[in-house]
Amino acid sequence: MQQVINVFLIGISIGSIYALMSLALVLVWRSTRVVNFAQAGQAIVTTYIAWEVVNRSGSFLMAFILAVAIGGLIGGLVESGMMRTLFKHASDGPVAAVAPVIATLGLLGVIRALVGLIWTNEGKRFESPVSTAGFVIGDTTLPFSRLNLLIIFTAAFVMIVFSIVFQRTNLGLALRAAAYNPEIARLSGVKVSMTRTIGWVFAGAAGAVAGILLSPNDSLTPYSLDVLFVFGFVAAVIGGLESLVGAVVGGLVLGVGLSFITFYLGTSLVFPTAFIVLVVVLLVRPSGLFGVKGARSA
């Protein structure tokens, strides 16, 4: 029983990171109807910057704040620079439909190459700001550590901030309206081109948090967040790609599920399981567990 709780908590910890990446993907999807394949790439940049800051100043908090700020900035630049040009030139040809996918993939490639040029492809060790040793209760050591706790709290904090912004502020109302119905939003005076950019800014920031939380105690390379992207995508699809709450729940469900798989069946089954979950959700309940029907073909 104790072990089950343990596995569950670790699942929540990793799942909250997936949830953040999923949140980033959903934010972008809602604002521009694009799946940003460079989302993890953007997070790689900020994670390296955080690594650099931790190395030089020793302050994890400063690294965190800087990474989130730069993450938002990158998101905004990508939207206002690349995506806007893309949509301006867009036509209804066959390639146009896949153009956003190709463009964001290209961006991913550029980011990775630049990161590799600056920091080399060699793995960097990102020291954890807190102990990674499991908590000790009585005379048993749990796998659940201070780092896991920090991850959960940080992710929860970010999510609470998001939920306040979206539910309680004018900006949040504008963002939601623009996501659900850009036309009515514009007729009501919402500057939709701005809400698009803001969606990407928020996504960039959320992705930055995901990257920085995933990396401690792991080897950081230009490719190390690929897996995070895929799990974030699966989580977003579980949540229906439209719903912010769905994104979070999708991430947590996936994290916990995969945690149990890892513990009882082994690491090598994690990926196949995630893939099967993805395919099954897409085929059986294409609008996700939280989605609206008929939203999938966009």
Place this chain on the structure above:
Amino acid sequence: MTLKVERLVVEHGAIRAIDGISFEVAEGSLAAVIGSNGAGKTTLLRTLSGLKDAKLGKVSWMGRDITGMKPEDLVRRGLSHVSEGKSVIPELTVKENLALGGLWRNNKSELAQSIEEVVELFPRLGERMSQRADTLSGGERQMLAIGRAHVSKPSLLLLDEPSLGLAPLVVEQIFQTISMLCRDRGITVLLVEQNALGALAIADTGIIVNLGTVVAQGDAKELIDDPALRSAYLGY
């Protein structure tokens, strides 16, 4: 003359939906645009509110050329458009839908006051403030859409078939409210309708369009009584 449309041409790809329309609407008056399906009424309104670009022609409002301006900027100049088919956002609550119209003013007390006014206009909305808009009836949704536009404090209100799919009693009520907005609040209204009789009854002037052109315009009462128009375009 406040709203002035001159030789407007609008195309959807190869289809010319508006083919050289000109008319004027006096400040504080209520003009009805009448026409059958596909006449180009929706296209006209969408062009006026900036959702669609005109190919040729000019639109001016209060002496200012507004052709090609964006809808979000036009709202700030007092132009509100209630688009075709209950233009509310179903995922948001009634209150949020209303608040949306006043976001750009960024003034809490003014917003609260505007919402209060809407509740006065449509008491049924007042009881449903925290309900999601998709739980409303068709008539209530149309009230909400007009309410949202009202919160934007328009001086020119563009309405696209507000009576569509509503019961006669509700239509009556909505037409009364529109008329009241014009007469009591001094809002200039451009009302697009297929319900010719109802619309012309509350309108000052009428504009009858067919296949993208104006076939007749003038005093609303005279249009109603014109037997030729009656059989050809008004359908009663």
Place this chain on the structure above:
Amino acid sequence: MLKQKRDKSSKREHNPYRRRLLFFILLGWGLLLLGDRVSELRVYQGALIAIYALAIGSLILLTGYSGQLSLGQGAFMAIGAYAAALTQIYLQPPLIVTFIAAVVVAALFGAIIGGGAARLSGPYLAGTTLALALGLPTLANLFSFLGGETGLYFDVGIAPERFGAEFTLYKWFFWIAALATLIMLFFIQNILKSRYGRAWKAGRSNPAAAQLVGLQVGRRKVLAFTISAGVAGLAGALLGMVSLVAPSTFTLSLSFAIITGAVLAGLTSLTGSILGGLVLVVIPEIAEMVSGNFGESEAVTANFPGLITSLLLILTVLFTPNGPAEQWHHHKEKKKQKALEKAH
């Protein structure tokens, strides 16, 4: 005058099959002649170009003609490679049978995945195939007969004696790869020009209209996916032949490289695929030269090609939203139309 022109073009279309065959035979012959004149490294690169061209062709078949973008070509390549290696190890049939096995097995997987994929569109399909490309190679660690990280060795043996003693292994690789690619591209070309190909195109540009005239878009999509996967499987087997049948060969980067090549090739023009293959091989070469100027930095060699190809990818999609080939075509059509208008 107009009439004359039409007559001419209809005559030209009269025997496109033979013309294409001739083109491919000449191309093959030219390549083989070239193979005798250049260094061993160039021969190896030639084989790579052929393999990439084939893989790009498989993606063009899918995207250009059915509107689906798969990020998982690398996964189908892996399936083909493992199928070939296992067939060769356990059954040792004639080489041609091994390659056919690779095609069939990959096509089978393609049909299964395609069945689901036909119902997905745009970013959903892209995301799903991405997950496939990233996840499938990890299966190698799950089953011991797949050889884990070290992978399998797909041994095609040395060239038969009648080619002479000077016929090196790389030349043999090149022969096989070039021949297989030419034959396959020829087949794809014919599929695309056939009734089926046109049906795919119809389904791509306007699903609703295609449905109206009775084309079962869903089934065609599955078929496109199946054939595309089979072709990718062959490319994978060839790649396994010249390198190693291991997860490290069939990375996500490979899938991305294929997409890059396909986009640069134009996504709708098959002839461009050879050009795409060329670009994928030449750019690392250039990167090496550049990195030489920077003092042989490993970071530069490893990342410069990615930087250039990715930048090209973005620029291509930003400024020629329909692919360079289609854009060019469009441009020419417009010119023609203008000329016609003038004439009238």
